[in-house]
Amino acid sequence: MAHINIFDTTLRDGEQSPGVNLNKLEKLEIAKQLERLGVNIMEAGFPASSQGDFEAVRAIAQTIKDSSVTGLARTIKSDIDAAWDALKDAEEPRLHTFLATSPIHMTYKLKKTPNEVMETAVEMVKYARKKFPLVEWSAEDASRSDLDFLVSVVTKVIDAGATVINLPDTVGYTTPEEYGYMFRYMKENVPNIDKVALSAHCHNDLGMAVANSIAAIENGATQIEGTINGIGERAGNAALEEIAVALAIRGDKYNHSTNLVLQEIKRTSDLVSKLTGMNVPGNKAVVGQNAFAHESGIHQDGVLKEASTYEIITPEMVGIKSNNLVLGKHSGRHAFKDKVEQLGYELSEDKMMEAFKAFKQLTDRKKEVTDDDLFVILMNLQTDAVNAPKYELKAFQVQYGSSNIPTATVALKTPEGIHVESAGTGQGSVEAIYNTVEALVQEEIHLTDYQLKSVGSGRDALAEAHVQMTVNGIQVSGRGAGQDVLEASAHAFLNGVNRVLFNQTHSKRKSVHV
Ligand code: KIV
Ligand code: ZN
Numbered sequence: 332m333a334h335i336n337i338f339d340t341t342l343r344d345g346e347q348s349p350g351v352n353l354n355k356l357e358k359l360e361i362a363k364q365l366e367r368l369g370v371n372i373m374e375a376g377f378p379a380s381s382q383g384d385f386e387a388v389r390a391i392a393q394t395i396k397d398s399s400v401t402g403l404a405r406t407i408k409s410d411i412d413a414a415w416d417a418l419k420d421a422e423e424p425r426l427h428t429f430l431a432t433s434p435i436h437m438t439y440k441l442k443k444t445p446n447e448v449m450e451t452a453v454e455m456v457k458y459a460r461k462k463f464p465l466v467e468w469s470a471e472d473a474s475r476s477d478l479d480f481l482v483s484v485v486t487k488v489i490d491a492g493a494t495v496i497n498l499p500d501t502v503g504y505t506t507p508e509e510y511g512y513m514f515r516y517m518k519e520n521v522p523n524i525d526k527v528a529l530s531a532h533c534h535n536d537l538g539m540a541v542a543n544s545i546a547a548i549e550n551g552a553t554q555i556e557g558t559i560n561g562i563g564e565r566a567g568n569a570a571l572e573e574i575a576v577a578l579a580i581r582g583d584k585y586n587h588s589t590n591l592v593l594q595e596i597k598r599t600s601d602l603v604s605k606l607t608g609m610n611v612p613g614n615k616a617v618v619g620q621n622a623f624a625h626e627s628g629i630h631q632d633g634v635l636k637e638a639s640t641y642e643i644i645t646p647e648m649v650g651i652k653s654n655n656l657v658l659g660k661h662s663g664r665h666a667f668k669d670k671v672e673q674l675g676y677e678l679s680e681d682k683m684m685e686a687f688k689a690f691k692q693l694t695d696r697k698k699e700v701t702d703d704d705l706f707v708i709l710m711n712l713q714t715d716a717v718n719a720p721k722y723e724l725k726a727f728q729v730q731y732g733s734s735n736i737p738t739a740t741v742a743l744k745t746p747e748g749i750h751v752e753s754a755g756t757g758q759g760s761v762e763a764i765y766n767t768v769e770a771l772v773q774e775e776i777h778l779t780d781y782q783l784k785s786v787g788s789g790r791d792a793l794a795e796a797h798v799q800m801t802v803n804g805i806q807v808s809g810r811g812a813g814q815d816v817l818e819a820s821a822h823a824f825l826n827g828v829n830r831v832l833f834n835q836t837h838s839k840r841k842s843v844h845v
Contacts, residue, residue, distance in 0.1 A: 332588045335578065336554040337571060338530060339370040341603055342391070343377055343403055344568050345558035350780075350799040350808045351607045352830055358387040359394060364602050365559075366398050367675060368595040370571075372554075374427060377403040378417035379410040383834055385417050392421035401425040401467065406455035415462045426459045427497075429469035432476040432484055449484050453491045460492035467495035469532065474498070474505040474513065481513075482520045489521070495528045495554065500543055503536025503566060511546035518551040530554035533569040535561060540569035545577060548587050555589075559603040560611055560618065572596045572617045572649070580643055597650040598675070605710060608797040608808045610782070617649055658705075660694040674702060676709055686712055696814055697791045707786055707793055707812045720746030721829040722772060724821055729760045739763035741821070743771050746832065761820045768821065772828050777801045783816055796823035802831040 342358050342365075345351070353361070358375065365373050375391040376384040392400045400421040404410035406428050418424040430441075430452045437443055443451070452468060459466045468488045470481060485496050498517065500510060514531070518524055531547030531554070533540040544555050561570030575591040582588065600618040604611050613621040623646045625631050633640035646652075658670060667687050671678060678686060689708045693700060725742040737760050742752040753771050757763035761781070769776045780799035785792040796819040798809045807830050811822025 336371040338372040338556040340374040341558040343374040345562040347564045355387040357606045362391040369590045369592045372399045379413040388417040392418045399423040404428045406430045425465040426463040427467045431471035433472035436472045456491040465494045468493040469497040472501040474500040489523045497530035499532035503534035507542045507546035510543040511550040514550035532556035535566040541573045544569045594650040658700045703786045719833045731760045737763040739767045741767040794819040796820045798823045
């Protein structure tokens with residue numbers, strides 16, 4: 332079987348999903364899980380885009396050892412310099428730089444002639460190679476570019492020192508047949524193409540990102556780029572878990588394999604979903620809640636007689652465990668530590684103590700503590716650990732009755748350490764809390780989405796709230812958990828406000844989006 336390198340861009344293209352903004356610790360947590368999943372390359376961010384992203388990329392580069400860490404840069408010296416500063420401590424520093432090659436992008440966005448594009452690409456790849464041993468160059472909007480222009484520019488960029496050539500379907504426009512043809516054309520017409528790895532990067536606007544990526548593999552691509560759960564700009568990127576499982580299940584047809592540890596897929600998907608606040612639809616291939624559920628009587632009967640009648644992927648293959656009941660009231664520190672480590676978390680002694688305390692508090696109110704509950708505890712710990720001034724919820728109370736106006740009283744500690752308290756009303760309990768918090772924090776907040784779900788099942792399940800909102804015009808998401816739905820809702824709202832505060836204090840570099 333031929334080998335396909337997996338390039339994960341969950342932390343860069345995935346983070347460009349509207350409303351998703353991960354802080355440094357959250358990115359680091361996902362990066363560690365991506366390393367366990369076995370991705371060959373991870374794109375940790377876009378260092379020149381903001382101070383926060385720069386620091387996250389640097390922390391990931393300094394921590395991750397088993398995957399190659401890369402960062403994005405426009406073909407601009409200052410972007411490449413920022414990427415080098417962030418990535419120089421990595422095991423294998425790698426740059427990803429890009430420039431558009433389609434007539435539409437060159438004319439309207441770049442306002443450059445094809446010759447100017449070619450010169451800039453060559454000059455910047457040469458510049459990058461003075462610092463980085465590995466340089467990937469992407470022909471942005473390759474799928475809408477003239478093939479012969481693409482051949483010329485790719486040939487020159489390889490001569491300039493690029494080690495990977497990526498041909499993205501930036502706007503998700505292409506079809507498997509066309510995209511496959513472009514790869515074949517490059518293989519047949521670029522004289523020095525064998526000196527580089529050839530990469531595919533597909534967006535899902537027409538729902539063909541995974542099919543297009545596989546077509547690229549069939550026509551010479553040796554690297555595939557995508558994200559976990561297919562998150563990303565607009566309709567998202569190719570879902571890496573789907574590609575890896577398709578190659579594994581249909582090895583008879585494709586004859587290519589990846590290094591991904593398939594049993595880590597579910598955990599990675601859960602982590603990304605929780606931290607980004609982007610729920611995985613129940614019918615999503617490979618990781619959706621219903622992907623292994625058999626509803627019709629005929630199917631159930633078939634599966635009971637012989638699973639392969641209707642089940643082509645087993646839940647175990649992608650790491651779904653049927654029983655994740657773990658700890659209870661009488662579980663001691665040792666068992667707790669073992670479980671946390673089994674879940675893949677490395678905590679300092681202090682953090683382990685803190686987590687154990689939170690676990691014990693939870694067992695006072697909840698008999699059975701599952702992996703999902705532990706996950707919430709560990710995630711809250713990470714969010715709280717962000718070392719920046721923030722609003723803290725000190726107390727709240729809500730009065731609700733079918734014939735009263737819902738009223739909330741909220742007490743907060745401000746980032747300056749001042750205790751503030753107020754009361755307010757709303758059409759419902761959540762709105763009453765949110766109106767009161769908004770008045771206390773004195774920011775202009777619009778809630779654009781609110782979702783509530785239980786963590787696992789049972790009447791005593793924890794509640795998890797996700798919000799999307801704008802704070803002074805900045806789009807942000809927030810996440811909170813609690814034993815009570817109102818507590819979870821209040822935490823999610825404040826979490827969103829705190830993220831904007833954090834970004835404001837950490838964005839000395841200007842904010843740039845690709
Ligand atoms: O979709 C795209 O073209 C990109 C580039 C930056 C590679 O994400
Ligand atoms: Zn992209």
